[in-house]
Amino acid sequence: MDPPTPWITWAMALWDASLNQNLLHEVTSPFATQAEALVLAWLTPYFGMQGGHFCSGSTIANLTGLWAARDAAGVKTVVASDAAHLSVEKAARLLGLAFVKVPVDALGRLDREQLPDLSDACLVLTAGTTSTGAIDPLDLVGTAKWTHVDAAWAGPLRLSHAHAGKLDGLDGADSVAVSAHKWLFQPKDSALVLFRDLEAANAAISFGGGYLAKPNIGVQGSRSAAAIPLLATLLAWGREGLAQRLDRLMEVADALADAIESSDHLELWNRPQSAINVFRPTNRQSDAFIQAAPAGMLSTCVLEGETWARSVAANPSVDVDLVIESVLAASRANV
Template identity: 70%
Template sequence: MPSIHMDYPDPSFSTANDLACALAYLESPTHISQDLPNQLPEAGIGERQTLDLLAGYVLGGAAHLNAPTALAHMNPPTPWITWAMSLWNASLNQNLLHDMTSPFATQAEAIVLDWLSPYFGMAGGHFCAGSTLANLTGLWAARDAAGVSTVVASEAAHLSIAKSCRLLGLDLIQIPTDQRGRLDPQYLPPLQNVCLVLTAGTTATGAIDPLDLAGQAKWTHVDAAWAGPLRLSPIYADRLKGIDQADSVSVSAHKLLFQPKDAALILFRQLAVANAAISFDSGYLAKPNVGVQGSRSAAAIPLLATLLAWGRAGLASRLEFLMQVADTLAASIEANDRLELWQRPQTGITLFRPLGMSIPTFITKTPPGMLSTCVLAGEVWARAVAANPCVDCDQVIAAITTAVNGNT
């Protein structure tokens, strides 16, 4: 595999194009010269003074998700092209509720959906503010388009599935998982009249449920918030084989599509049928409002710019790099007799634990933001999520080795 460093050999992966990688090495401000007022100011201090004041808070007080050892969460750093597009969006404040208030933004969303939907075997869909709303929308369509009243999902399904069921008045049956964290088919009830939710990349372990079950229920929804973008990689696309038989698919754009927060896609195989079930009309609307949200921002524009800048191959190279980071880390853990690996990573998430040391103690010995924790079968594991293209795997392995050896 290629060297896992910031100078990744793909030219489009250089610091010139991914400025976020370089920013990870800048020292954060350690002192803020002026406190924020305790009450709403009567008179403002002005725009420039406000920027000077808040820089230390917003930038200096932030978590650096692009740091060379950042692997703790499913939160990638964003490429600089998305910052520019997000600034343009904010300055225009367009609203996709009306074509007249978003003439190009509406087209941009349609273009991105036309580009991405075929990778999942879907006909189209729409953007929404996060995959929780995407999952809610998928289950809403299952209820009103297919007439289901019961949802079946694994115990490892995202909590948004349980939230959605409560909001929609749907019964939820949770199925045990197997030893690899996947929904165990032997516990499935009859599927003829239910919505089956399959997860492509569970939150804790990154496991992929058996997607060959897609299409066997009255409605199948695949929560591909985490692993969905792997469909664009020729190397890893088959890990999601069968997803094209689902009725709806959710993908979180602010995870492995590297977009700012509040961007997700809900996709449908039978778009007209789904849209008819989740649309509302009103006298003040020029067209029916589709989905949970009314007003929506132009979240597709930063993704459009990213895909134009990188192309499919550029996106795939970053995804493949991250999967290789996870594999390399897992191999180093297996080779260390002071560490226990849970399983080989399926979608870039590595779980492990030190032997003879508590997890909290171990994590305090590693750089901030490098590891998080999760609980499986009542046991705590350290969790490393390969979501940061700026990560230096050598530094991560060295830090883990130092921590487990008891050095400081």
């Protein structure tokens, strides 16, 4: 799920390393602090949030969101689907919160009919599950004491004119996690945690110290200036450039799904919800099929005890015709 990064991020990452700015305080990050504020001010309205901060990956973003849920709202339990990212259960365990898994429906989404009592819970909804790209029912936002949306993968679709509606309802969440190193095309260790009530959340997750010029917000102390490469990317591409790339990837995934559905040798699990295709050969020999495909083209996931092939549309420069040709050739070799 990690796309190639644009060249401008390499230049900015090198510049970052030369300055070694530290986001603990403005004096040690004279430009990085401004860059982060600019990026957050530009991005947060798409998610209906007031603000937030960068962190090293959505594992930290999810932990931060659940920490705020515990200390700002007093939740005792975390509820998420079987398909939620493992970082959600990790966060619950680290925070001493009970964790309840809810089965998924036929489309891989959290099954709303099997939800427990949410009056004292943080409900975690996933916008783009890791295995299948499923998007949980976002009309459930607001039904729990705190709602956190793990939008690590599909969150950037909010910037697409064509596909933003897939995440309608997200703006009512209390917190949102987004991985910038996925569909915002940034280097690793770049993610955001966003809050609807920023003041309340920050008050719950801030610590001071005699050696600090101001309170430290969030899990991390020292952290890199990850906003600078993203700011450069957004200045270079704008919303339209980013949206064009996202729309292209959605189209690529649909084209592959069409080819799979037309093949006599392949079975499509479901139409892609967020540019992830899950499929297998009709003879169910998934491992042999994947080995017959070009190395690294396909990964696997296990659904209800059975292995499926998995293709993620993450590279806007992909030659989709070549991908389809390779997948169909592998399916024939596997007959």
